[in-house]
Structure formats: structure tokens, C-alpha cells
Amino acid sequence: MxxxxxxxxxxxxxxxxxxxxxxxxxxxxxxxxxxxxxxxxxxxxxxxxxxxxxxxxxxxxxxxxxxxxxxxxxxxxxxxxxxxxxxxxxxxxxxxxxxxxxxxxxxxxxxxxxxxxxxxxxxxxxxxxxxxxxxxxxxxxxxxxxxxxxxxxxxxxxxxxxxxxxxxxxxxxxxxxxxxxxxxxxxxxxxxxxxxxxxxxxxxxxxxxxxxxxxxxxxxxxxxEPTNAFVADFIGESNILDGVMLEDRKVSFAGQVFECVDEGFDRREPVDVVVRPEDVDIVPADRGMLKGVVTSVTFLGVHYEIIVDIDGFKWMIQTTDFWDVDETIGLVIEPDAIHVMKKSEYSGMFGDYSTFSDEMEEIGEVEIEELAEIEERGGNRTESGKTDE
Amino acid sequence: MNKKTSSLVQRLTLTPYSVWAVLFIVVPLVFVAYYAFTDSSFAFTTDNITRFFTATSVVDDGETVREVHTYLVIFMRSLKLAVISTVICLLMGYPLAYIMARAPEKTQKILLTLIMIPMWMNFLIRTYAWMTILQDKGILNGFLTALHLRPVHVIGTESAVIIGMVYDYFPYMVLPIYSVMAKLDVRLLEAASDLGCPGPSVLRRVIWPLSIPGVLSGVTMVLVPSISTFYISQKLGNGKFFLIGDAIEGQYVANNLHFAAAIAFILMVILLVCMALMQKLANRKLIVA
The missing domain is CATH 3.40.50.300 (P-loop containing nucleotide triphosphate hydrolases)
Known part of the structure; x- marks a missing residue:
């Protein structure tokens, strides 16, 4: 090209x-x-x-x-x-x-x-x-x-x-x-x-x-394949966890060792691990690789968005099945659902849903501001009003 | 129910303005028209109107002696001076308004204040100030002599009258154009540039047509008072340029109220027709351009 x-x-x-x-x-x-x-x-x-x-x-x-x-x-x-x-x-x-x-x-x-x-x-x-x-x-x-x-x-x-x-x-x-x-x-x-x-x-x-x-x-x-926590968080929803790369195709996070498909990291290199909310499978608690308690459920039409507390870290998971608050569920994460990223300046800033409700409010405010701005400009349009430069 | 009460409230709050408008705008206009079409015993007549168009006088300019239509000549003279002043105001005011609208906010405020300061002074005082400046032995010529330049004779010429008019009415040209320009969306100028227009083209094809409403009100606000002014011509023109405003004043002072009203009435009608034509022209231009 x-x-x-x-x-x-x-x-x-x-x-x-x-x-x-x-x-x-x-x-x-x-x-x-x-x-x-x-x-x-x-x-x-x-x-x-x-x-x-x-x-x-x-x-x-x-x-x-x-x-x-x-x-x-x-x-x-x-x-x-x-x-x-x-x-x-x-x-x-x-x-x-x-x-x-x-x-x-x-x-x-x-x-x-x-x-x-x-x-x-x-x-x-x-x-x-x-x-x-x-x-x-x-x-x-x-x-x-x-x-x-x-x-x-x-x-x-x-x-x-x-x-x-x-x-x-x-x-x-x-x-x-x-x-x-x-x-x-x-x-x-x-x-x-x-x-x-x-x-x-x-x-x-x-x-x-x-x-x-x-x-x-x-x-x-x-x-x-987002390169860092910023991209992973900005594009879609992501659970981003601290992890350690044990060897090629083996990463540890959330207190467990997982198989993955990523290679080329140093041995025992600290990394950011991305798991997309739609890539997690929910199973009965005793059969899961991870175990957690549902803390909130939001119905979004096509699916439910649930927040699951796993040892204090809040995961977001999208599922078409209904799980009630306070239910204990198990999670299974397939190797190709795990994406490993190098640490960056954005590490630790994104990807934890413990403050999810705050974040939602913030997004709401931004949208309202934008709307106001749009209206203001739109309103001026006919008289070709001067807006910001 | 609710709507009715609110409209009643609205009407009540509007009452003072309506009363004001009727008392000080409509009633005087009716009186002008009434006086224009009546004689001294208040019987209906069109004599005053016809007199404006037919009255003649003899002019002897030293070489030839001619008979002319007195008031038509005066009117044309007023019109000429007013148009020249308006054009000068527009030529100076338009670029200034543009520069102001594009300047940083602070500069805009300073320029606005500078333009408005003369308006805070009394009209008569401003005109007297120009007399002292423009006199043959006035400030201007003193300055020129000090620079070893030839003194100029300005006072008592048409130029002096035009200078006075331009000075007095200049803010009325700048301010409406400025307010339109300041509201102009910068992105429209960027869009024009993006679509292949170099600077002069942006001015001609976007800024100018969009600023026409400001130009029209500026022209109106300068042309109307300068066509009917009388004081400036008396003081700066040494009374040599008898204008339509002077004619009205003269008839009024001579207690010839009916004819004064007739001249005022005719002037008003002519101005209204001119404005309407201008507006129409501008509208058509806007759609076609």
C-alpha cells in the first residue's frame, strides 16, 4: 500500500x-x-x-x-x-x-x-x-x-x-x-x-x-491484543490484573497459575493481564478455577453485567444467565481468553471494577457536558454564532 | 387557564413600554403628518408638500444667474454629504470592526472603549472641538506650521462638514458591524479556506455576505442622522452649506411649523423608501450569492 x-x-x-x-x-x-x-x-x-x-x-x-x-x-x-x-x-x-x-x-x-x-x-x-x-x-x-x-x-x-x-x-x-x-x-x-x-x-x-x-x-x-492498560480499558471493558509471567504460555494472577497463549516475556516478569468480561465462563463454585461472590447485577438487554468479588478484586463479567447477588460462583478462563501485556505507566490505573459505580457517574457527567456543548453550538448555528476556537 | 393569566401578566408588563412608544413615537409622528398636511388654520392642504418640490430661488454664483428648485437642491446637497460621510465611515469602520472581532478579548475591550468615549461627550462640544481644530489658525494648522508644512483651509468647506459627520457618526457604523463579526463562527472561515479560498476570497464569499446585516444597520444609523443634521454644517461649514436639516430648523424657528413638518415628513418618507429598497436588495443578494 x-x-x-x-x-x-x-x-x-x-x-x-x-x-x-x-x-x-x-x-x-x-x-x-x-x-x-x-x-x-x-x-x-x-x-x-x-x-x-x-x-x-x-x-x-x-x-x-x-x-x-x-x-x-x-x-x-x-x-x-x-x-x-x-x-x-x-x-x-x-x-x-x-x-x-x-x-x-x-x-x-x-x-x-x-x-x-x-x-x-x-x-x-x-x-x-x-x-x-x-x-x-x-x-x-x-x-x-x-x-x-x-x-x-x-x-x-x-x-x-x-x-x-x-x-x-x-x-x-x-x-x-x-x-x-x-x-x-x-x-x-x-x-x-x-x-x-x-x-x-x-x-x-x-x-x-x-x-x-x-x-x-x-x-x-x-x-x-491491547498494548497497555490504557488501551485495554479504553477499548471495551477489561479486567486488568497484576500478574507474573512464569514461563512461555504460563502466567500467574489472582493467586492461581493459568495457561495462556502469550510468549516472549522474561521469566518471572511482572505483567498486566487482561481478561475481557465476555470471555469468562461461569460454572458452579466447586468446579471453577477461581471462586467469587456476586456483588451486583445489571440487566443490559442482551446480557447481564455482574460484578464478582474474588479475594477483594472486583471482576466484571458478562453472562446471559442470571446470577443473584451474594451467590458464590466459579469462573473458568480459557488460555486464549487471557491477554498478557508489558507493564506501562498506565498499570494499576484501570481495570478494577471496585469503583465501578463512581466511574459510571463520571461518564454520565461527561456526556451531559458534551450534550450541553452540542446544544449550545447547535443553537448558535443559525446565527452563525462564534463558539470556542 | 394558566396560559391566559401568563399572557395577561405579559401584557401588563408590556404596558409601560407601549404607553411610552405611543406617547413619544407614534403621537409625534402623527403630529408631523397632521401639520404637514394642514395650513395655519388647520385646514387640509397639500400646499406644503408641493412647495417643497416646486419652490424656486435665484442663485447668483458670480458668473451665471440661475433659477433652481430650492429644496430639491438642498436635499441633493444633504444627500451627497451624507452619502460621502457614510461611505467613508464604512470604508474605515469595516476593517476596524473586522480587526476588533479577531483581536484578543482584552484588545477588543480597549478598542470598544476608545470608540465609545467620544459618544460620552456632548454632541455640541464635540463639534466645537472640531471648530478649534480645523480653524485657519486652529490646532491642525498650528501643527502643520510647526512641521514647516503649508497650512490648509478646511473650515467652511464641504470637507470640514464631512469630517464632522464622520467623527460624530463613526461609532454607529463600527458597533453594529463589530457585533455581527464577533458572532461569526471561526469554523466557517476555516471551512472556506479548506475548500480552496485564499484570504481575499474568504472575505468576499463568506465574511462579507454574512456581515451584510451589520453593514445595513451601520449604514442606516449613519446615513439617517447625517442626512438630517443641521448643527455640524452650521458650525463647521460656516453656514455656507445649507442642508435639509438647516431648512427644517430655519422654518421651525421662523414659526413656519406646517412647512417644517412637511419637509420632515418628505425626508422621512424618502428615507423609509431607501431603507426598504436596501433591505430588499440585500435579501436578494443573500439568496443568490
Whole structure:
């Protein structure tokens, strides 16, 4: 595969605060790559550097073999779908999409042909004369995509494009975006904080935290072989335990020795062990490798999520069978359900569900804040209100 | 039930404003119209209106002697000075508003204060200040002489009147444009740049059309008072440029209330028509552009 963008040792700080800390990343032709991380991890800044809206303090931005660090956005063969769309409120749907073509003085009939083609692609044919402020969020989203694609850029940058949509619409748009990417063959660089979205759409996922890249890989790799406790915790749910690697394919944790499939560690090397909640089998207490007491049960539709106390460490386990609080159950963990990771700076910070309820509250608060932010921006949209920079 | 009471409360709270608006806006306007269409015995007449369009006087500028339509000439002169002042205000005010809107918050506040400070001073005092500056032996010429430059004769010229108008009404141009610009979403500018527009193009295709509402209210707020001003022309123009405002004042002082009202009424109608046309033009431009 051909490299289309190379970021080399990019560093960027705002007001003395380091936002990107020596980031290097290769982006290949035709791929759907997602920058994933919690807010403040530097993913949007990375995107803005590719788009030309920020200049890195140091490092190089190579686009198809050329250093474009000092090339202004309007000269880059890259287009962006902005967070909350940033459609031009004074122009109708047709003119929004035609915006870049008019700048290039493309002949009128060709503009008409291309815009129509794009509006067909995003299923908005017949909306040409509509004012963009009269459209729903999902429709505005489509206009933004059509507007960015009409120029046939080599790379399309998408900055949390689905964040303002409701769940159902978001799912539909995920599929649609993926289809558009396949149909056009354009490289998509997608920024999101939603791990599910990242896993379901991407060819490559780049997990970021605190201005650094934690892991680059396919969604399956990222989920099954997280490199450290941060990635394991951020992508899906994980029980992360302190363990010791006894020898190849043998690890001890939770007071027991388990067979596993991991190799290449030093003898008696301290490690982090990841066990996914869905990979644990529940058996009667006397037949389990581990034994614990159920401390809470949450019904989630498809399955129950139960918290099990095993010698003071709280495990999360997903099961389709009902187990009541205070029941003692046994756990069986198959070798391929165990993933061993090197110790990292994130060791011990994640993966214990003893404070699970607190954590849930925190997540809830973040979402409420985000919603408020979205509403605020959405409310300003029609009067093109100035929001944060 | 609930809705009814709340709407009653709403109406009650609005009462003072309604009373105010009726007493000080509607009633005076009705009086202006009433006086404009009546004679001194308050019988209906259109004489005052016709007089505005037909009255003539003889002008002798030393070379030729001509007969002209007095008030139409005065009106055109007022219009010319007002339009020139408005254009100058717009040309100076638009870039300033843009720079202010993009400046750091602290700078914005300082600039805003600087623009507003002159408005805290009395209008007459401001105009007198300009008299002392622009006089033949005034501050400006003193300054020029000190720099060994040739003194200029400004006072009593159209330029002096325009300077006075621009100075007085400049804030009314800057502030509405600034408030629209400050609300402009930065991401729209980024989007334009992303879609291939270099700076001047962003200005022409995004910033300008989106700031038109501010420009319109700025133009209105400068054009209307400068077309009807009378004091500035008297003081800075040495009374040589008789404007429509001077005409109204003159008729009023001469106790010719009915004709003064007629001139005011005609001026009002012309301005309203102009504003409506401008608004319409702007709306159409917005949709097509």
C-alpha cells in the first residue's frame, strides 16, 4: 500500500501545555483510519495539523512525498468535514456543495453535474434549493460530506462528524460513511472518542492518550491484543490484573497459575493481564478455577453485567444467565481468553471494577457536558454564532 | 387557564413600554403628518408638500444667474454629504470592526472603549472641538506650521462638514458591524479556506455576505442622522452649506411649523423608501450569492 501522509515527530503545545508529544504516523492510500481517544488526547489537533489549520512546533508533515508543513489549507488536496458541519448559512444546499468548484472557476454545467452527483451520493437529491438552516442534523451532515467530497480530495478529514447525531441516526451514518469511503476510494481520517464507532468503521485504529499514540492496529488487533492498560480499558471493558509471567504460555494472577497463549516475556516478569468480561465462563463454585461472590447485577438487554468479588478484586463479567447477588460462583478462563501485556505507566490505573459505580457517574457527567456543548453550538448555528476556537 | 393569566401578566408588563412608544413615537409622528398636511388654520392642504418640490430661488454664483428648485437642491446637497460621510465611515469602520472581532478579548475591550468615549461627550462640544481644530489658525494648522508644512483651509468647506459627520457618526457604523463579526463562527472561515479560498476570497464569499446585516444597520444609523443634521454644517461649514436639516430648523424657528413638518415628513418618507429598497436588495443578494 502507498503511503499518502506521513507525520514525523510532530510536537505541538498551546500556551506551554503539550498537546502532541512526538507523534509519528503513516496514513495509507484508500484506508479508513480512525484517531481514537478521550477528549484532550490530541486527536483533533493531529487532524487540524493535517488540514493546515495548525502548524506543528516541530516535526514534518509529508503529503504524497512533499513537505506541506507551511502550505496553507486552501492549497492542500485535503478536505474536512467539520464538527457541527460549519455549513455556510447564507448559501443553499447546492451552493454549499458548489463552493469549492466556484472558487476554481469550473464551468457552470460541470458544476451542476458534479454537485448533482455528490448530492445523489449522499441521498440528498431534490434538496438543492433548500436553505441549510432548514435541514435536520443528519441532512446537514450529508451536505457537509458532499461539500468536502465534491473536490475529489486525496484525503477526507472528519472531525467527530457524528457526535451531534442521535444514536439511531449515528449508526446509519456509520454504515453510510463506510460505504461512501469504499465507493470513492478516498482516504478517510476520522476522529472520534467513541470506541464502538472506531471499531466498527475503521481499517486502522490509532489509539491516543495525553498527546501520544498508544497503539496503531486493526480493530481486531486493538481489541484482542491491547498494548497497555490504557488501551485495554479504553477499548471495551477489561479486567486488568497484576500478574507474573512464569514461563512461555504460563502466567500467574489472582493467586492461581493459568495457561495462556502469550510468549516472549522474561521469566518471572511482572505483567498486566487482561481478561475481557465476555470471555469468562461461569460454572458452579466447586468446579471453577477461581471462586467469587456476586456483588451486583445489571440487566443490559442482551446480557447481564455482574460484578464478582474474588479475594477483594472486583471482576466484571458478562453472562446471559442470571446470577443473584451474594451467590458464590466459579469462573473458568480459557488460555486464549487471557491477554498478557508489558507493564506501562498506565498499570494499576484501570481495570478494577471496585469503583465501578463512581466511574459510571463520571461518564454520565461527561456526556451531559458534551450534550450541553452540542446544544449550545447547535443553537448558535443559525446565527452563525462564534463558539470556542 | 394558566396560559391566559401568563399572557395577561405579559401584557401588563408590556404596558409601560407601549404607553411610552405611543406617547413619544407614534403621537409625534402623527403630529408631523397632521401639520404637514394642514395650513395655519388647520385646514387640509397639500400646499406644503408641493412647495417643497416646486419652490424656486435665484442663485447668483458670480458668473451665471440661475433659477433652481430650492429644496430639491438642498436635499441633493444633504444627500451627497451624507452619502460621502457614510461611505467613508464604512470604508474605515469595516476593517476596524473586522480587526476588533479577531483581536484578543482584552484588545477588543480597549478598542470598544476608545470608540465609545467620544459618544460620552456632548454632541455640541464635540463639534466645537472640531471648530478649534480645523480653524485657519486652529490646532491642525498650528501643527502643520510647526512641521514647516503649508497650512490648509478646511473650515467652511464641504470637507470640514464631512469630517464632522464622520467623527460624530463613526461609532454607529463600527458597533453594529463589530457585533455581527464577533458572532461569526471561526469554523466557517476555516471551512472556506479548506475548500480552496485564499484570504481575499474568504472575505468576499463568506465574511462579507454574512456581515451584510451589520453593514445595513451601520449604514442606516449613519446615513439617517447625517442626512438630517443641521448643527455640524452650521458650525463647521460656516453656514455656507445649507442642508435639509438647516431648512427644517430655519422654518421651525421662523414659526413656519406646517412647512417644517412637511419637509420632515418628505425626508422621512424618502428615507423609509431607501431603507426598504436596501433591505430588499440585500435579501436578494443573500439568496443568490
Amino acid at each position: 502507498k503511503k499518502i501522509i506521513e507525520l514525523k515527530n510532530i510536537t505541538k503545545s498551546f500556551d506551554g501545555e503539550v498537546v502532541l508529544d512526538n507523534i509519528s504516523l503513516d496514513i495509507y492510500d484508500n484506508e479508513f483510519i480512525t484517531l481514537l481517544g478521550p477528549s484532550g488526547c490530541g486527536k483533533t489537533t493531529t487532524l487540524r495539523i493535517i488540514g493546515g489549520f495548525e502548524t506543528p512546533d516541530s516535526g514534518d508533515v509529508i503529503f504524497m512525498g512533499e513537505d506541506i508543513k507551511d502550505v496553507p489549507p486552501y492549497k492542500r488536496n485535503v478536505n474536512t468535514v467539520f464538527q457541527r458541519y460549519a455549513l455556510f448559512p447564507h448559501l443553499n444546499v447546492f451552493e454549499n456543495v458548489a463552493f469549492s468548484l466556484r472558487e476554481k472557476k469550473v464551468p457552470k454545467d460541470e458544476i451542476k453535474r458534479k454537485v448533482t452527483e455528490m448530492l445523489t451520493l449522499v441521498a440528498l437529491k431534490g434538496f438543492e434549493k433548500r436553505s441549510v438552516t432548514s435541514l435536520s442534523g443528519g441532512q446537514q451532515q450529508r451536505v457537509a460530506i458532499a461539500r468536502a467530497l465534491v473536490n475529489q480530495p486525496k484525503v477526507l478529514l472528519l472531525d467527530e462528524p457524528l457526535a451531534a447525531l442521535d444514536l439511531k441516526l449515528r449508526k446509519d451514518m456509520q454504515v453510510e460513511l463506510k460505504n461512501i469511503q469504499k465507493a470513492t476510494g478516498i482516504t478517510f481520517v476520522f476522529v472520534t472518542h467513541d470506541q464502538e464507532e472506531a471499531l466498527s468503521m475503521s481499517d486502522t485504529v490509532v489509539v491516543m492518550s495525553e498527546g501520544r499514540i498508544q497503539q496503531i492496529g486493526t480493530p481486531v488487533d486493538i481489541y484482542n
